[in-house]
Amino acid sequence: MNIKITGTGSYIPANIEKNEEFFNNEFLNSDGSTINAPNEVIVKKFKAITGIEERRYAKKHLNTSDIASFAAEKAIEDAKINREDLDYIIVAHNYGDIRHDSIQSDTVPSIASRVKHLLRIKNPKCVAYDILFGCPGWVEATIQANAFIKSGIAKKCLVIGAETLSRMIDPHDRDSMIYSDGAGAVVLESTNDEGGIITHNTATYAFDEAHFIYFGETYKQETNEDRRYIKMYGRKIYEFALTNVPLAMKSALDKSGIDIKDVKKILIHQANEKMDEAIVKRFYELYNLEMPEGIMPMSIGKLGNSSVATIPTLYNMILKGALENQEINKGDVIIFASVGAGMNINAIVYKQ
Known part of the structure; x- marks a missing residue:
């Protein structure tokens, strides 16, 4: 038995935020003092270091659970499976659902439960839970899914990584230019094919x-x-x-x-x-x-x-x-x- 990724999907938000959009920000040092450089220079240096020239932000009406479900739909379709046959839905994120212009993170119910709801999965044996593990969360969730399948308690797992970091950034911090929104998902299954994890x-x-x-x-x-x-x-x-x-x-x-x-x-x-x-x-x-x-x-x-x-x-x-x-x-x-x-x-x- 080998455990392989049989389907993939992603959701890349439509809103493009180019570096030029930050020219009017009031960037400050961590102590609140003014940075002695024009924003054009700050942004140019940022691009040289990070390689980032643009990033994607989710539309205002979409939350982390929404875009996670979009990526999941594509992965399920790609894997050609019945969603009711999923044993686990594991969602890696860090900040939950943060509605646009809200200062609160909402994680009750879990993002995974919300995704299961949005996917309209009825099977109660399909267990949905979140993992908070920083940026390595999707990789770790994949490792967990592998363990579930390897142990025999699961045959099919949906693993998602989704985030709306644009709602967690300080507009006065240069590092705010790094972060973006998006979602990616995979279906893992036990197969007789060669390879896998x-x-x-x-x-x-x-x-x-x-x-x-x-x-x-x-x-x-x-x-x-x-x-x-x-x-x-x-x-x-x-x-x-x-x-x-x-x-x-x-x-x-x-x-x-x-x-x-x-x-x-x-x-x-x-x-x-x-x-x-x-x-x-x-x-x-x-x-x-x-x-x-x-x-x-x-x-x-x-x-x-x-x-x-x-x-x-x-x-x-x-x-x-x-x-x-x-x-x-x-x-x-x-x-x-x-x-x-x-x-x-x-x-x-x-x-x-």
């Missing part, structure tokens, strides 16, 4: 690193509002990721027994283009090799960082021929890898 690896670093990504106040200190926004210590995250993600990927690959030269693609969480390139280069350096050209498909330039949605969306885009000069073929070995709040790291070695 071969090995995986997960770690949580919380002794000193737990609060590298956190909930914080706006940088505009005179603002009188009791609201929190997604914040991060970018330099600490960069150094942490560069040290630890390559090791997690190596651990998973070495456990698989597959030669690194047989890896065709690395689908890494799209957080920062330069950081991702540095991680994958460091990974190959661990084997005394240079990073192969085209090994790391990127979507961040047009889609931004949609957290848990980035990897399943990227995977779906490649399989459907929506990413130029990128393809994944049957028998290809790929690695999924992510890092994020917690601080959590994980990786999966997968054979298409």
Whole structure:
């Protein structure tokens, strides 16, 4: 028995927010002081570091559960299964449903229960639950689904990553330009086909690193509002990721027994283009090799960082021929890898 992804789907919001849209923002330092540079320079430097030139925001009437259900519908259709046969629906997210212009996150009922409701699934044996694991949430949910199927308690699982980060950003923080909205989904099944999930690896670093990504106040200190926004210590995250993600990927690959030269693609969480390139280069350096050209498909330039949605969306885009000069073929070995709040790291070695 092999556990494979038999269907994929994604939802990329229609609203495009280009870098130029931030020219009128009042960007401030973390202490509330004015940044001594015009916004055009700030945005240009941001693009050079992250690779992001535009990102997608969900329309005002749509919430995380809505766009999660859109991606799920496509994955179910792609897998050609009866939705009533699903044993689990696992939804990775971080902030729940945040209605436009609301300061509250709504997670009761769970996002997974809302998705099951929107999919109109009647079967009570289809268990729906959420996972909060930072940006690596979709990868970890996939690992959990794999365990359920491997143990025999499930045959089919729907795993979704969805987020509306545009509703959690401080307009006075330069990092707000990183984040975006989106959803990606897959169906996993036990099959007799070759390949599937071969090995995986997960770690949580919380002794000193737990609060590298956190909930914080706006940088505009005179603002009188009791609201929190997604914040991060970018330099600490960069150094942490560069040290630890390559090791997690190596651990998973070495456990698989597959030669690194047989890896065709690395689908890494799209957080920062330069950081991702540095991680994958460091990974190959661990084997005394240079990073192969085209090994790391990127979507961040047009889609931004949609957290848990980035990897399943990227995977779906490649399989459907929506990413130029990128393809994944049957028998290809790929690695999924992510890092994020917690601080959590994980990786999966997968054979298409």
